[in-house]
Amino acid sequence: MTQKKYDAIIIGAGIIGNSIAYELALKGYKTLSIDKLGGSGFGSTAGSCAIIRLYYSSPEGVALAREGYYYWLDWPKYLKTIDPAGMAYYKNTGAMVYKSEHNKNLAPVMESLDALGVGYLELTPEEMKQYLPNPDLRSFHPQKRMDDPDFGKPTGKSINGAVYVPESGYVSDPKLSTHNVEIAARNVGSDFMFNTQVVDILKKEGRAAGVALKDGTIIEAPVVVNVAGPHSYIINRMAGVEDKMNIKTRALRVEVAHVPSPAGVDWENTGIITSDSDTGVYTRPEVGNHVLIGSEEPACDPLDYVDPDDYNKNFTDQLKTQAMRVAMRIPDLPIPNKDQGLVDLYDVSDDWYPIYDKSDLPGFYLAIGTSGNQYKNAPPVGSFMSELIQYCESGNDHDKTPLQYRMKYINRTLNIGFFSRNREINQDSSFSVIG
Structure with missing residues (x-):
């Protein structure tokens, strides 16, 4: 049983998954977000402490957190919508x-x-x-x-x-913030399916071609994004990419x-x-x-x-x-x-740094290994993951020439190759939720 086709399927409707859906939809992609739970942010996002902090041991970590900080300050303007369920807000504490x-x-x-x-x-x-x-x-x-x-x-x-x-604090309600992004994404054409389980990643002519659902439904798309949180390694095994990754979750x-x-x-x-x-x-x-x-x-x-x-x-x-x-x-x-x-x-990577990357299966992308410390970065991650997908789908080799992402709020370019699945373990990591 085949349902309609999409430009991109996002597996996982947590804060990062919904941010990717929103940013892809802003670029004109017809997206479908699929989650096995009953609503946006019902998984590990709901349990997030939603802390917005700028202290990391690497300049890349600080830069990404700094960029994310401004999105949260600008939340309703960024989403261009007011959620009838209410709007999450940032509370500064230091x-x-x-x-x-x-x-x-x-x-x-x-x-x-x-x-x-x-x-x-x-x-x-x-x-x-x-x-x-x-x-x-x-x-x-x-x-x-x-x-x-x-x-x-x-x-x-x-x-x-x-x-x-x-300049540090927390967001009032992580689950509500994820619902806010869902509403914004729906407003620009995204679809969502809840209580729906992905059981296989479809492949055709050597690349991702969509997903198979537990009820037998087939949904086709040339782009599939794994944002499945603690289930990310299971989705990677479905896609056949886990063994080819140097960093796993x-x-x-x-x-x-x-x-x-x-x-x-x-x-x-x-x-x-x-x-x-x-x-x-x-x-x-x-x-x-x-x-x-x-x-x-x-x-x-x-x-x-x-x-x-x-x-x-x-x-x-x-x-x-x-x-x-x-x-x-x-x-x-x-x-x-x-x-x-x-x-x-937590969806923990080997060095507690996230993996934001393509994979060895063309058309299959990774936003995983968030290790309990990436909630704050969801909006800019959505932005650069959408650019990464466009970059790779246009024929560029991100492994050889990593995407250089120009940030929206701060005058800095971020080398997205820093978050590669094939990096060596980052020995500067705290190997903890601190990152």
């Missing part, structure tokens, strides 16, 4: 990133911020106190598990200070804790984002005057790679471990008896 030997005291980060002209403050431990409620700024590194008898015991008199980046199970803020502290409205590599956790303010707490994947914590269709969705000791690590830094943080937060998946 971010304080802790120095440690683990992150080279943020020297590469500051160098990259300097290269992009991003303003920041270097803070001494004493200066950090104004941003935190009654903090303990001793060092607890290296991180430990709760069953370690030395868990929570300081190992040094003081951490090394921090870098504060005022896997689904990683993660837990995020929500803990009440200390008594008398309005953390929801006055709190900041923190990235504490000394204790191995990051935080941001959360609705309900809570502190959202995620892991920076310290070496002592096992990484839980899973089948994205069959994994433990219950909380484990990991949730409390993360909360207790923040309580080392903020002793007044209340740790409730009842666990609260979420369990979700």
